[in-house]
Amino acid sequence: MSGLKLFHTMSGSAVEVAPRLAEAEADVQGLVEAHMQAMLGVRFLASEYSTGPVHGGRIDSLGLDENGSPVIVEYKRGTDAGVINQGLFYLSWLMDHRAEFGHLVRERLGQPAASQVLWSAPRLICVAGDFTRYDVHAVREHRRSIDLVRYRLYGEHHIGLETVASVTGHSAxxxxxxxxxxxxxxxxxxxxxxxxxxxxxxxxxxxxxxxxxxxxxxxxxxxxxxxxxxxxxxxxxxxxxxxxxxxxxxxxxxxxxxxxxxxxxxxxxxxxxxxxxxxxxxxxxxxxxxxxxxxxx
Missing domain, CATH: 3.90.1150 (Aspartate Aminotransferase, domain 1)
Structure with a gap:
């Protein structure tokens, strides 16, 4: 749990704005997808992207970061031990479907962006209400680029994002x-x-x-x-x-x-x-x- 405290100052007083979780996971997803480039530095490509009948899943968000790296974003309202493994499962699927992802980038962002996709550094970003110390340890054992991002909502118009762990896939x-x-x-x-x-x-x-x-x-x-x-x-x-x-x-x-x-x-x-x-x-x-x-x- 973050130790950050936010105060609203007015009329000479300071009133703490209590942090809260979203009512539903979809609320977090919708908020981040609407402002993905500003919040995560990622250009939004698709929401609830189907991985097909054989794989049988849906990727919460697909995007392309500032350096051309493919990005999968997975969301959880609170703490969920499965979010990392779920994201890694989809990341493995993505690496096996590069042509499909390239077509999506070309369709949404144009050929120049599609020709510059950096497959050496795909990323997984997990946005959740919180993470455990076991989650932080787990990402350090993987050879993938993974970011764990904790969110909190403040009042009706503010969201806080805090990077809990950030691990590069470049083990060498x-x-x-x-x-x-x-x-x-x-x-x-x-x-x-x-x-x-x-x-x-x-x-x-x-x-x-x-x-x-x-x-x-x-x-x-x-x-x-x-x-x-x-x-x-x-x-x-x-x-x-x-x-x-x-x-x-x-x-x-x-x-x-x-x-x-x-x-x-x-x-x-x-x-x-x-x-x-x-x-x-x-x-x-x-x-x-x-x-x-x-x-x-």
Missing amino acids: APRMAARRRAAGIQRARTEGGAMTELAAAVDEVLLGLGDDIVPVQRKQYRAYQRLRNFACLCPPRQTKLLVYLKADPGTVDLVPGFTRDVTGLGHHGTGDLEVQLRTERDLERAQDLFRLSYAAA
Whole structure:
């Protein structure tokens, strides 16, 4: 149970807004599906998607996240030990029906989105009233990307979402990190090596912000994801690195040559705040912005 307390302040007093569960599972599902991109960073594709007469099931929600990863969302009103296994069952079905999912993406989001589906990182998001310590332990034993998200309703117009556990399916992450560092040292001996070393340092800083961060590698960028992306690191350029953050540019004192508002401008990755890094000193200056974006994800 979350220890978060919410208060409504008015007329000099503070009145606690008591959290509550939804009346029915469908109420949670309908609310999240209506605002899935804002709440989960996932583009909604389908609700109650049938897995066919042989499989005999219905996936609560199907979506595509910011990096093109297929997403299954399963909901429970309260605590239900079966939600994780149920979701993993559907995730296994999805991996065996990639062409069907690709057709759905093409139909709903268009061919460009369908051609960019990232099958190396499918995700399961479980949204429920609560989870047990056994649930948290169970997801850590799987080689899938799983997010456990606790919800609470406050009053008539507010919902709180809290990530209880977030596990990446990339079990070889430590070995990959070691190979990245070794590759960075080797490439640093060639032209552009300084930017490669700086990129490795940025990677280390971003991953060090929390234990719940999942890195997702795409050709055009490397995303750093909690429930949603909070940072995207583009491949090194000759003289600088570009990092895109989810921090609101309107709340940041923009510095020419260092930070830029790219709202509405096309770029790789996600986020409206562009940070330009050229030196380790720039990286030090950027760390407060990294933390700001991480906290907002």
